[in-house]
Amino acid sequence: MGGGGHPPLRLRLTIAYKGTGYSGFAAQSDGVATVAGALSGAMEKVLKHPVRFVVAGRTDAGVHAWGNVVHFDSPRRPDEVDLPALQRAVNKMLRPDVVVREAQVAPPGFDARHSATARLYRYTILNSDVPDPFVVDTAWQVEPPLDLRAMRAACDPLLGEHDFSSFCRKPAAPSGSNVRRLIDARWVDLGDQMLRFDVEASSFCQQMVRSLVGTLIDVGMGRKRAGEMSWIVRSRDRAAAGQPAPPQGLCLWKVVYPPELQGRGSTLNPAS
Amino acid sequence: MGGGGHPPLRLRLTIAYKGTGYSGFAAQSDGVATVAGALSGAMEKVLKHPVRFVVAGRTDAGVHAWGNVVHFDSPRRPDEVDLPALQRAVNKMLRPDVVVREAQVAPPGFDARHSATARLYRYTILNSDVPDPFVVDTAWQVEPPLDLRAMRAACDPLLGEHDFSSFCRKPAAPSGSNVRRLIDARWVDLGDQMLRFDVEASSFCQQMVRSLVGTLIDVGMGRKRAGEMSWIVRSRDRAAAGQPAPPQGLCLWKVVYPPELQGRGSTLNPAS
Numbered sequence: 001m002g003g004g005g006h007p008p009l010r011l012r013l014t015i016a017y018k019g020t021g022y023s024g025f026a027a028q029s030d031g032v033a034t035v036a037g038a039l040s041g042a043m044e045k046v047l048k049h050p051v052r053f054v055v056a057g058r059t060d061a062g063v064h065a066w067g068n069v070v071h072f073d074s075p076r077r078p079d080e081v082d083l084p085a086l087q088r089a090v091n092k093m094l095r096p097d098v099v100v101r102e103a104q105v106a107p108p109g110f111d112a113r114h115s116a117t118a119r120l121y122r123y124t125i126l127n128s129d130v131p132d133p134f135v136v137d138t139a140w141q142v143e144p145p146l147d148l149r150a151m152r153a154a155c156d157p158l159l160g161e162h163d164f165s166s167f168c169r170k171p172a173a174p175s176g177s178n179v180r181r182l183i184d185a186r187w188v189d190l191g192d193q194m195l196r197f198d199v200e201a202s203s204f205c206q207q208m209v210r211s212l213v214g215t216l217i218d219v220g221m222g223r224k225r226a227g228e229m230s231w232i233v234r235s236r237d238r239a240a241a242g243q244p245a246p247p248q249g250l251c252l253w254k255v256v257y258p259p260e261l262q263g264r265g266s267t268l269n270p271a272s
Numbered sequence: 273m274g275g276g277g278h279p280p281l282r283l284r285l286t287i288a289y290k291g292t293g294y295s296g297f298a299a300q301s302d303g304v305a306t307v308a309g310a311l312s313g314a315m316e317k318v319l320k321h322p323v324r325f326v327v328a329g330r331t332d333a334g335v336h337a338w339g340n341v342v343h344f345d346s347p348r349r350p351d352e353v354d355l356p357a358l359q360r361a362v363n364k365m366l367r368p369d370v371v372v373r374e375a376q377v378a379p380p381g382f383d384a385r386h387s388a389t390a391r392l393y394r395y396t397i398l399n400s401d402v403p404d405p406f407v408v409d410t411a412w413q414v415e416p417p418l419d420l421r422a423m424r425a426a427c428d429p430l431l432g433e434h435d436f437s438s439f440c441r442k443p444a445a446p447s448g449s450n451v452r453r454l455i456d457a458r459w460v461d462l463g464d465q466m467l468r469f470d471v472e473a474s475s476f477c478q479q480m481v482r483s484l485v486g487t488l489i490d491v492g493m494g495r496k497r498a499g500e501m502s503w504i505v506r507s508r509d510r511a512a513a514g515q516p517a518p519p520q521g522l523c524l525w526k527v528v529y530p531p532e533l534q535g536r537g538s539t540l541n542p543a544s
Contacts, residue, residue, distance in 0.1 A: 018405040064406070087402075096408040130359075133290040134336070136368040138406065 009074045009081065012110060014102035015039065016066045020137045020248065021097060023061045025068070035059075035098055039070075042093040046086055049075055056112045056255040057119055060207065062247030064138065067101070067254040071112040078105060110261045118183055118256040120200045121209045123249045125217070128193040139194070140213075140249035146220035148187060148195070154219045154226040155185040157233060158212065165236040167212055168205035169244075178205050178236075185212070198253075207244045215242035281346045281353065284382060286374035287311065288338045292409045292520065293369060295333045297340070307331075307370055311342075314365040318358055321347055328384045328527040329391055332479065334519030336410065339373070339392075339526040343384040350377060382533045390455055390528040392472045393481045395521045397489070400465040411466065412485075412521035418492035420459060420467070426491045426498040427457040429505060430484065437508040439484055440477035441516075450477050450508075457484070470525075479516045487514035 015035075023032040036053050043051040053070040074081065087103040094100075109115070124139040126132055127146050132139070165171065165178040172178045184200040197213055215232065218224040224232075224242065232240045287307075295304040308325055315323040325342040346353065359375040366372075381387070396411040398404055399418050404411070437443065437450040444450045456472040469485055487504065490496040496504075496514065504512045 016405055018408075066406075091403055096403055097405045099403045099405050101402055130373055131363055131368055131371045133288055133369045133371050134338075134410065136290075 006077050009076055009078050010071055010106040010110060011074055011081070011083075012069065012071050012102075012104045012106040012112065013039075013100050014104075015068050015070060016099045016101050017064060017068070018097040018137065019059060019062050019064045024063070025055055025057070025059045025065075035065075036070075038094060038098050039090075039100075040072075042090045043072075043086075045093065046089045047074060047076065047081075054112045056116045057252040059250075059252055060247055063250045063252070064248075065252040068252050069112045069116070069255045069257075071106050071110060107261055110257070112255075115257050115261050116203070116255050117258060118200050118202055119204060119252065120198065120254040120256070121204070122251045122253045123197040123199075123209060123213045123245065124251070125195040125197070125213075125249060126193060127195050135194075137248055138251070140246050142217055142220075144193075146195070146217070147222065148189065148220065150222075150226045151216050151220040152187050154216055154224075154229040155187070157230040158182050158185050162233050163236055164205060164208055164233070166232050166238060166241045167208045167215070168238070169207040169211075170205075172205075180204065180208070187216075200256075209250055210244035210247065211241050213245035213249070217245065218242040278349050281348055281350050282343055282378040282382060283346055283353070283355075284341065284343045284374075284376045284378040284384065285311075285372050286376075287340050287342060288371045288373050289336060289340070290369040290409065291331060291334050291336045296335070297327055297329070297331045297337075307337075308342075310366060310370050311362075311372075314362045315344075315358075317365065318361045319346060319348065319353075326384045328388045329524040331522075331524055332519055335522045335524070336520075337524040340524050341384045341388070341527045341529075343378050343382060379533050382529070384527075387529050387533050388475070388527050389530060390472050390474055391476060391524065392470065392526040392528070393476070394523045394525045395469040395471075395481060395485045395517065396462075396523070397467040397469070397485075397521060398465060399467050407466075409520055410523070412518050414489055414492075416465075418467070418489070419494065420461065420492065422494075422498045423488050423492040424459050426488055426496075426501040427459070429502040430454050430457050434505050435508055436477060436480055436505070438504050438510060438513045439480045439487070440510070441479040441483075442477075444477075452476065452480070459488075472528075481522055482516035482519065483513050485517035485521070489517065490514040 017035050021033060022035050025035045027034045040051040040053060051072050053072050056069040059065055083103045087100050090100050126135055126139040126141040127144050129143045131141055159182050161181045163179050168178045181202040186198050188196045188198055190196055199209055219226050289307050293305060294307050297307045299306045312323045312325060323344050325344050328341040331337055355375045359372050362372050398407055398411040398413045399416050401415045403413055431454050433451060433453045435451050440450045453474040458470050460468045460470055462468055471481055491498050
């Protein structure tokens with residue numbers, strides 16, 4: 001195992017999780033439940049070797065994912081790993097709030113974090129003065145009225161490449177930058193008093209989506225004007241933006257990779 | 273209080289709840305968490321008098337409701353009860369898995385149980401070989417394939433008035449009957465591997481919807497033929513039908529009343 005001279009086997013997993021009971025994808029401190037801990041624990045039991053993940057989206061405590069992507073390297077030979085069987089075994093072992101949606105062999109050069117060209121997040125709002133027991137863990141309840149037109153107008157100045165320091169939890173590290181390219185940002189009216197903010201960017205700094213949503217909801221409530229958004233971005237001042245929206249409304253929906261780095265090998269059908 | 277000679281005040285509540293943590297709407301034994309217990313506890317704290325509910329749908333353990341209806345009588349005078357304030361106070365007090373969606377003064381003669389002319393239930397299926405962490409508590413995962421066409425054909429013999437003893441948990445009481453009128457029964461393909469069984473009847477006997485779904489899924493999996501459904505109904509034999517589907521997929525969607533017995537007085541807006 002590991003000494004056979006075969007090329008390293010890199011596996012790529014697409015994972016969904018309800019983040020409610022977890023302190024985030026990865027540990028911020030010891031002794032807390034993390035998605036990575038639950039998933040690697042199950043993987044290690046099946047594969048019988050240590051598993052260390054590289055992840056596309058390091059989601060915070062209470063944040064969900066439908067299509068987060070991780071990779072890890074295995075010392076096993078490709079013909080030793082039955083991917084559908086691995087996926088089934090791990091999904092049976094995991095609590096139902098973490099699921100491996102796809103398990104594939106990664107193409108050469110694939111890196112779950114660095115190969116990603118874009119991330120799509122969705123943030124869900126219950127715009128009602130009555131709670132809904134079925135979306136308590138997956139939406140932020142904001143009482144009406146909300147000026148959706150103003151919230152939409154306030155999205156325009158966000159598009160394109162900007163220094164998003166106003167919406168980032170921490171200043172950029174000396175070697176880093178809070179410059180990001182926002183590819184899309186839009187409000188979708190789902191009906192039944194549900195609204196969803198869909199946002200796509202090259203990448204996001206910490207709490208960026210939640211800070212964008214908090215600020216846009218301020219606009220919807222009339223606490224800020226849509227016309228201020230341009231200035232809020234340019235100020236690069238955390239205090240200029242609104243408070244971050246709570247984590248339960250946020251979901252990492254999808255990670256985008258270049259076509260040549262899509263995974264190979266199917267998910268469940270072969271062995272089912 | 274109660275001795276003023278005013279006509280009794282009957283209040284009507286439309287309630288939603290996620291039944292996951294409850295042993296049903298009403299207690300089947302002492303010392304267990306029930307929806308009625310949670311709701312009456314909160315109501316009594318606000319109104320400061322005992323509250324006894326009459327309910328349209330006595331849902332079982334783990335079954336959800338979006339539009340269950342209850343009534344109770346209050347010794348208070350109508351002008352003593354601020355309905356929007358009552359609704360807000362109770363919703364704040366309750367855990368988020370039980371919610372009062374509407375609080376109204378019931379029209380004369382209204383009885384939540386006996387005035388109801390029909391109940392609509394929905395049963396949700398996740399037809400996938402991969403679990404979905406977001407619907408674990410609200411859908412039954414059934415692995416594909418399912419023959420939806422056969423499941424639809426099997427609905428036809430159910431429509432109309434029949435003795436549904438084959439689908440009832442207990443034989444009818446000596447004074448009772450398991451004859452029910454099925455008004456509608458259909459499968460809706462929601463996309464994303466989700467299916468929903470929508471069924472409407474004058475009323476349902478215990479576990480009837482879950483037994484219907486269990487039998488229809490047997491048809492979808494090829495364990496039973498659609499053509500057998502007519503015989504299963506006529507046999508009045510519990511053993512002829514399939515096992516009840518699990519409770520988490522079931523939701524009491526709506527209770528129907530005659531137009532003249534709709535509630536008066538609005539819900540939240542006046543006091544918000």
